[in-house]
Every structure is written in C-alpha cells, then in structure tokens.
Amino acid sequence: MKNNLILLLLLTLGFSSLQAQEIPKEERLAWFKDAKLGIFIHWGIYSVDGIDESWSFFNGYISHEDYMKQLNGFNAKKYEPKEWAELIKKSGAKYAVLTTKHHDGVALWDSKAGDLNVVDKSKAKKDLLKPFVSAIREQGLKLGFYYSLLDWSHPNYPNATREQKRYEEDAKRWNQFVDFNFAQLDELNQYHPDLWWFDGDWEQSAEMWKAKDIRASLLKATPTTIINSRLQGYGDYATPEQGVPVYPPHDEYWELCMTMNNSWGFQHNDKEYKTSNQIIRILVDCISMGGNLLLDIGPKADGSIPKEQVAILEDLGRWTNKHEKAIYGTRKGIPKEHFNGYTALSKDKTILYLYVDNKPNGPLLIKGLKNKINRIWVVGNGTKLSHKVVGKQYWSSVPGLLYIDVPEEVQDKDVTVIGVLLDGPVDLFHEEVRAIESN
Structure with a gap:
C-alpha cells in the first residue's frame, strides 16, 4: 500500500511538472512566422483633440487635467467592430493588435481594477473591447492585446510626468501598483489573446515589474499565447519600431511596427501618409528578411477609420490577395x-x-x-x-x-x-x- 502511494505521488509530481512546462517557442510562434502582416490599432481618448497619445501630457505639452478632458469627447458613436475586422481581413492581415490601455491609463474595457476606463469615465459609456474580440474571432484572425505596463495616471505609479514624480521609493505603493497591473491582466486573460504586445517596460526593471511572474500567468491562462520583446527579457520576438531594418534582426522572430503617416493615433493635421506603393514595398522588405509588418491605423474618436487609411488597406488587400502564395508561410x-x-x-x-x-x-x-x-x-x-x-x-x-x-x-x-x-x-x-x- 505504501509503495502504491509513493508511485502515485511520483506520477502526480511528474504530471504537474509537464503541466508547468512551456509549449516550445517554435510551436507557439509558428503562426506568427507565417503571418507576415498584422494591423496595429491605436485608439484612445487622444483621438478627440488629435494629440500625441499619453506623451503630450508626460512631456508637458498639455496639462494632465486638460488631456483627460478628452474623455468627454470620446463617444465611439460610429464604432463598428465588425466593419473594422472585415477591413483588416480584406487587407490581407492575419492578426490585429488593439491598444487596450496606453500609458495614459485609460482602459477600453469595463475594468473592475480601477475606474479610469471608457465605461465609467468617457462619453462612450460602453465596453469597446468585448465586441472587438468577437469581430476579430469571427473573421478567423489572431487576436493581439497591447498593454502598457506603466501608467502615468495611476496614483501609485511613481512617475507622473517627465519632470514630476509622485514618490522616489515606497515599496507599499509600488506593490499596490503591481497588484493593479496583475488585476487588469487577469481581466484581459479571460479573452485568451493569441498575442500580448507590451510597452513601457523601460521605466522599471524586470524584477520591479515582476516580468517573470507576468509571463508565467499569461502562459498559464493561454499556453499557446506569444509575447513581444518589451517585457524586460521575458518576451518571444523582437519589435523594431518605425525604421525599416537595414539588416535582419538577430532574433528569428520579429515584426516591424510602423505608422501609415507620422502618428500612431488619429491626428487631424497629419496628412503625411505613405503611399500604398511605399507600404507594399516596405512589406516586401520585411518578408525578404523573414519578418512581419505590423501596420498601424488610428481610428477617430467616434470609432470611424479615416478614409485615407481605408484606401491604403484596400490597396494593400489587392496586392496581398493577388500574391498570397508568395507571402504567407515564406x-x-x-x-x-x-x-x-x-x-x-x-x-x-x-x-x-x-x-x-x-x-x-x-x-x-x-x-x-x-x-x-x-x-x-x-x-x-x-x-x-x-x-x-x-x-x-x-x-x-x-x-x-x-x-x-x-x-x-x-x-x-x-x-x-x-x-x-x-x-x-x-x-x-x-x-x-x-x-x-x-x-
């Protein structure tokens, strides 16, 4: 009887060990390596006045109070996530990444971890994430969540602006902020995204963020998910930004994130759009080096996508549809x-x-x-x-x-x-x- 109990214990421990073991990276990232094209979506209250997302108040170009007044104009009255997803599919993209929360701390879902979200604070008064998830899944696209680790609006985050700090060292407040981050990530985990796109990791160390624990919690919730490089060394793939690499990055898995014009979010005055031809050639450049292009769009405050961006995605779709055999899986x-x-x-x-x-x-x-x-x-x-x-x-x-x-x-x-x-x-x-x- 005693020997049987010992054997059962050993088998249980072995099973637990197998459960804790990560799915190999090459298996989790196989779809990503084949995808070649994704669409980044920067949508938030910064689209109301058409100013730099979060950075405008962090750098002192506008006060935090005036920045937050944009909540009153963020109505999402023309938000049609199904139309978004159809357009993304039409472009030839295989995945989409939405800014669930930028550095300003405004969540696009009904977060219970804090009340700075579009349901409680904005004119939209509704969860914008849930219908997006459904629409993306219906089109057979992979789902990605952008999430800012730092939060310049949170009372327990040390940095408020480039010049202003809330505190230098306060372990209690910092731990409260870390708990807040984990609470929000747990809320997002219910959607089991295929991809996590972190940002803002540069302000703290991996130990401070508890990056190892973040990775473990995400993979526990969704063992097949993949994580970008901006988690202080605990990510899966590289993310060069804006500048097309001259040489392929050292990491086998990578994507270039790039804007259509010069702005991530919608800005009324930014008409400096790249031509469809230029974007197609940039995509080809990335494909030839074994990487992906994550092309950004910035919807307006009412949820509509600017006509210039729609035209580019449709032109891109013409080319990707014609040449799909020479794009995906190459x-x-x-x-x-x-x-x-x-x-x-x-x-x-x-x-x-x-x-x-x-x-x-x-x-x-x-x-x-x-x-x-x-x-x-x-x-x-x-x-x-x-x-x-x-x-x-x-x-x-x-x-x-x-x-x-x-x-x-x-x-x-x-x-x-x-x-x-x-x-x-x-x-x-x-x-x-x-x-x-x-x-």
Whole structure:
C-alpha cells in the first residue's frame, strides 16, 4: 500500500511538472512566422483633440487635467467592430493588435481594477473591447492585446510626468501598483489573446515589474499565447519600431511596427501618409528578411477609420490577395549578392520568389544559382516566363548567369512577383572563384 502511494505521488509530481512546462517557442510562434502582416490599432481618448497619445501630457505639452478632458469627447458613436475586422481581413492581415490601455491609463474595457476606463469615465459609456474580440474571432484572425505596463495616471505609479514624480521609493505603493497591473491582466486573460504586445517596460526593471511572474500567468491562462520583446527579457520576438531594418534582426522572430503617416493615433493635421506603393514595398522588405509588418491605423474618436487609411488597406488587400502564395508561410530570401532586389523562399526552399518593385530595364539576373530550373512564372496570373543561362563553362563549377524575361504586360502596378521552381532546395555558389588551371 505504501509503495502504491509513493508511485502515485511520483506520477502526480511528474504530471504537474509537464503541466508547468512551456509549449516550445517554435510551436507557439509558428503562426506568427507565417503571418507576415498584422494591423496595429491605436485608439484612445487622444483621438478627440488629435494629440500625441499619453506623451503630450508626460512631456508637458498639455496639462494632465486638460488631456483627460478628452474623455468627454470620446463617444465611439460610429464604432463598428465588425466593419473594422472585415477591413483588416480584406487587407490581407492575419492578426490585429488593439491598444487596450496606453500609458495614459485609460482602459477600453469595463475594468473592475480601477475606474479610469471608457465605461465609467468617457462619453462612450460602453465596453469597446468585448465586441472587438468577437469581430476579430469571427473573421478567423489572431487576436493581439497591447498593454502598457506603466501608467502615468495611476496614483501609485511613481512617475507622473517627465519632470514630476509622485514618490522616489515606497515599496507599499509600488506593490499596490503591481497588484493593479496583475488585476487588469487577469481581466484581459479571460479573452485568451493569441498575442500580448507590451510597452513601457523601460521605466522599471524586470524584477520591479515582476516580468517573470507576468509571463508565467499569461502562459498559464493561454499556453499557446506569444509575447513581444518589451517585457524586460521575458518576451518571444523582437519589435523594431518605425525604421525599416537595414539588416535582419538577430532574433528569428520579429515584426516591424510602423505608422501609415507620422502618428500612431488619429491626428487631424497629419496628412503625411505613405503611399500604398511605399507600404507594399516596405512589406516586401520585411518578408525578404523573414519578418512581419505590423501596420498601424488610428481610428477617430467616434470609432470611424479615416478614409485615407481605408484606401491604403484596400490597396494593400489587392496586392496581398493577388500574391498570397508568395507571402504567407515564406521564409527569408537569398543574399542580395545573388539577386539585386527582394526575395523569399517557400518553406521547403524549392521555390524562389523574386519581388520586382520597379520596371526592369531588360531581363532579371540571378547569379550563383546552382539549381536547375523546372519552371518560372508570374505569381498571380500564372504566365510562364522564358529564361536563359549565359556564361556557364563546362570546366568550371561556377554557375552561369540566369536571365529571366519579364514582359511589360505581366508586370504589377506596385510590385511584380516571379516564382522560380527549382529542382530541389535552393543551392547557391559561395566558393572563391579561382584562376584557370586547365581547360
């Protein structure tokens, strides 16, 4: 009997250990690596006056009191989350990330952890998060929550503005704030988001935030969820911001978050929108380096999306729908020494995709490709293209120059995509070219 009890105890401990073990990162992030495009949504009371979200009062451009007056104008009367989700789906995005709470502390849901939320304090008088979650799920999109760790409005958070502190060291007040953060995260956990997008971690250490415990609590609630890098070392993927990387980030998993104009939230006077062509080319740049683009929109205070942003998402959708085979599930392309432009590879590396973002002056050129070519076609319409290998010498191991003709009539108005089917996984020549010894 005693031996049976010991065996049962050991089995129970082993099961508990398995329960506590994280799902491997590569499994949790598999969908993210395939997704390539997501939509960021910065929506909050800052859209009322069209000012910088949270930073405007933190930097002293406006008083905190005047900033909070925007609660009276935040009505969300034209908020149609189903239309949002349909537009996001139409753009070709595979996931969406909403600012549930920015640094100003205003929650978009009916938070019971504090009353600074749109239900208790704003003119909207309703939970804006719950219908968004339902709409995103209905479209089959992955759900992401942005959450600011810091809260410049909370009475127990040490920093109020860049110049003003509420206190220097007060363990009791700090612990109360940490408890508040965990309470809000527990409220959000009920929706089991696929992705957590933290921000504001720079003001405190991992130990102060209890970042390790935050990660554990999120994964306990949703074992498959993924976490961005802004959790003081406890995240899963890198998040470069605004500037397109010149070289791929060291992290295998990454996304570039970028605005359509120069503002995250809606600003009436910011009309400096990037063109659809520029955004498509930025997306291609990210894809070629193995990353994602998280493209931002900023709805107005009434919940409507500015017409300029709608037009860009629709243009983007035209291109992504046409070229989906060369976008989703692809992997980082070949070095630019081999092709003077953007490229990507299929998962099995047997298809090389060439992204042509200009009008070629003659045939495209690929150097150092050792594979034989089975077929070359225009992605999106299937037109077969002719090709020719030039300069291959029978006595040399150096591959010849592969030229591909791309007639003008098959070229896309933004970025043309060419598929090159190889006879096996891509094989590139990397040896040093030597002088002729015998021929």
